[in-house]
Amino acid sequence: MNSSNSRKMNRRLFAVAGLAATALVVGCGKKEEPAPAAKAASAPAKPEPLKAAWVYIGPVGDAGWTFAHDQGRKAVEAEFGDKVKTTFVEKVPYSDGERVIRDLASQGNKVIFATSFGYMDAMLKVAGEFPDIKFEHATGYKTAPNMNVYDSRFYHDAYVSGIIAGAMTKTNTLGFVASFPIPEVLRNINAFTLGAQSVNPKVRTRVVWVNTWFDPEKEGAAAQELINKRADVLLQNTDSTAVLQTAEKNGKYAFGWDSDMSAFAPKAHLASNIVDWGPYYKKSIKEAMDGSWKGGQRTIWGKPEGTNDVIKMNEVIPEATRKKAQEALDAIKGGTLDPFTGPIVDNAGKERLPKGEKASQDWKDKVDFYVKGVEGKVPTGK
C-alpha cells in the first residue's frame, strides 16, 4: 500500500473477508436534506443554491469517522444557509462508489465530497467525465484538474495526548489499541509516545493490533489485555468508545478519539482527540461559490487550521500538565512545534530523522516503524 491514508480501504477489505453477509447488507440510503426554506418568494432574482453532495462509507450514526464528516456537512449548512443545498449518501460500498458519484454528478451537484480512501479511483474516473464539477476526496493521493484531496493531522492530537499520558502514568507503561499497520496509525502511535517521552523519558508504549476499525468487544478485550500488562493510560486508533469504558471499569485512564467522548467515561476520560472537517468544507464551498476553487491540490490540515484539537481535558490532570499540553497545542498551532522533529530514532536503534530536522510530508507519508520506547515490531502482514 503506497498511501499513507488507506484506513477506509482496509475497513472494506476486512468487512468483505470476514463478514461477507453483514457487510453486504448495507444498501445505500439516500437522504436529501433541504436547506432551511428560502424566505418568501420576494427575491426571484436570487441565484440558485449551490448543490453539494457527500458520499459516506459508514452510517452517519457511527459516532466516529462518518459522524465527524456529517458534522462538517452540517457546519456548511449552518454557515451558508439557503445558499447551499446539501445531500448525502451513506453506507456506500466501494464497489458502488462510481455509480453513486456519477449519479450525484448528473443530478446537478456542483461540489462532491467522497469521504473515504477507497473511492479514489472511482472519483478520478467520474471527475474525468464531468470537467465542470468540483470533486473532493478525503485521505487519498490522486488529484485531477477538477479533483482535490484533503486530510487531517491526527498526530497533532496524539502528541498532546502523549504529554498528558506521560504525566499521568504511574507504571510508566502506556497502551495503544491500534487498527491496521498503515502509516497514519503508526504516526499516531509514534506521536503519542514522543509526546509522553517529552515529559517522562521512562515511558514505554505497548501496542495491540485488533485488525478492525470497529469492533467494541474486541477493542475492549485488547484494552483489558494492555491493562493486565500494567498499562495505565490508553489511547486507541479505533472508532468505538470501548477502550475508554474498559479503562473506566479498571480505574485507569484513556482518551476519546474522533469525537468528544467525555460522557462515556467521566473518570477515565483524560481528553478527547477530535477532528473537525467543518473548516475545510466551508472553505471549499466558499471557493466554489466565488469562483476561486482550484483543482489538483492536496490539503492536509491539523491543529493550526482548526481541523484537529484536543478538548475537554479532565480536572484530574495536574494544572502544570494541562498548561504544558495547552502550550504544546499553541506551539503546534503557531507552527513552532512539529511532533516529528529530529532526532527520531526507531526502536531498533536506527536514526530515522537527523537532529534538528523537521519531517517532510513525504517522510510522514511513509512512516513504517515504531519510535524508540514502543515495544515490539510493526506487523508486516507478510
Place this chain on the structure above:
Amino acid sequence: MNETALLFNTALASGTTLALAALGLLVNERAGVLNLGAEGMMLVAAVAGFAMAFTTGSDVLGFVTAALAGAALAALFGILVIFLNTNQYATGLALSLFGYGLSAFLGVSMVGRTLSARENYEIPVLADLPFVGPAFFSHHPMVYVAIGLTIAIAWFLYRTRAGLLLRAIGENPEPAHALGYPVRLIRLAAVCVGGALCGLAGAYVSLVTAPLWVEGLTAGRGWIALALTVFATWRPARALLGAYLFGGVTVLQMNLQAGGVQISSHLLTMLPYIATILVLALISRNVAFIRLNMPASLGKPFRPGS
C-alpha cells in the same frame, strides 16, 4: 501467575457471547431447524436490551427484553420455515440481513448513549482463592448463567423425555408425527429458545462487554456461533468449551501482542476458523461419525402427511 489468571478471566468473559448464541442455535439445530439468522437476532436483541436497560436502569429487564426480542424474530423465522416450508438457508440469511437493518433503524436514537461500565460480581470466599479466584469467580453474572444453561440444556437433551423427543424430531420427524406429537410446534418452540439465547448473547455485548449501541455491534459473532455448533458437533459442553477456546484465542493473541511477542495477529485471528474447517473436514471424513452426531433432518422441511 496472576497475569495468567487474568487471561483466563478475559477469555471466559469474551467467550460467553459465543457460548450463549451457540447454545441457542444448538437447541434449534437439534430439532432439525437451521437458523442462519443468528446475527440478525443478536443485533435486534442487542439494541432492544440496550434501550430497555438505558431507560429503566435495570440490566435484568434489559436481558429479558433482549431474550423476548430474539424469540420474537425467531418465531417469525420459525413460522416461515416450519409452517410455510420456505427454504431454511434463504430465510435464515434474509433474517440476518433484515435484523441488521431493523436494529440500525431502531437504534438511531440510541447511538452515543452510554451505560456505566459493568462491575464484575465476585463470588464470596471463592473469589479470594489465589489464581482460580480472579480467573473463574470474578465475572459478570451472565458468565455463570451461560455455564448454568449449558448444564441445563445438556440435562434436558440427554436426560429428559422431552429432550429425547426433540432429538428424535431432529433425526427424523416422521415417527414422532406418527405417534401423534405436534412436530411443527415443537420445532417452533426450539427455534424460539434458540432466538431467546441469541438475544441474551446480543444483550451481553450491548450491556456488558461494549456497553453501548452502534450499528453492527456484534461484528459477525452470530456467524462464528453458527460455525461453533458444527465445531461442537452439536454437544452443549463442547459448544461451551469451544466458545471459551475461540474467545481465548482472540484474547491470547492480544495478550501476546501486549507483551511484545511477535506473532502475526492476522494468523491468530484466523485460528478459530481454521479449527472449524479442520473439525468439519475431520467429521466429514467418516460417514458414520456424521450420522452419529449431526441431526439427520437438519435443514430439511417437514410436511406432515406428505
